[in-house]
Amino acid sequence: MRIWNTDERAMSDGRGCGKAARGSGKDGKRRCLGAPLRRIAACLLVCAAVLAGCTAGKTGSEKVRDLEFTVIGEADAPQQLQEILAQKKTQPFKLTYTDEESLYIVVGYGSQPTGGYSIVVEELYLTDNSIVADTELRGPEKGETAAQEISYPFIIIKTEYLEDPVVFQ
Secondary structure (H helix, E strand, C coil): CCEEECCCCEEECCCCCHHHCCCECCCCCECCCHHHHHHHHHHHHHHHHHHHHHHHCCCCCCEEEECCEEEECHHHCCHHHHHHHHHHCCCEEEEEEECCCEEEEEEEECCECCCCCEEEEEEEEEECCCEEEEEEEECCCCCCCCCCCCECCEEEEEEECCCCCEEEC
């Protein structure tokens, strides 16, 4: 492998300087590109390994237990949460809200062209370092007559108060 640095007119075969450095810089000194390039390549490999490790498992830990939950309506949510929902519902969003006794996990799917949408909680479980919430938006059934007005589907999941971060899937 040969690498040229046209600004400094230096060349390396990737094995270090020695006889491979064929050019000299503007100041007349020989330049070596092998060592810096090896450092850059090593850094890139480390970064790739770290990123691969972060994405290997969805949460990085195993399921400890399923969480019991209740899906509640907007009217049953705390007043402050209702106000937040009124501001956010037109765009997709994911948020958590806590009070003294409960954790509320809210997922909104933004503006939809019609009514008739539903949201399913696929999974809600605890790991040793997080809570995993997986929901899915389902459209109107085929043949169903859906309201022909814009809707803003969202779901409010109420569960026990926990301080672990929520991972949305």
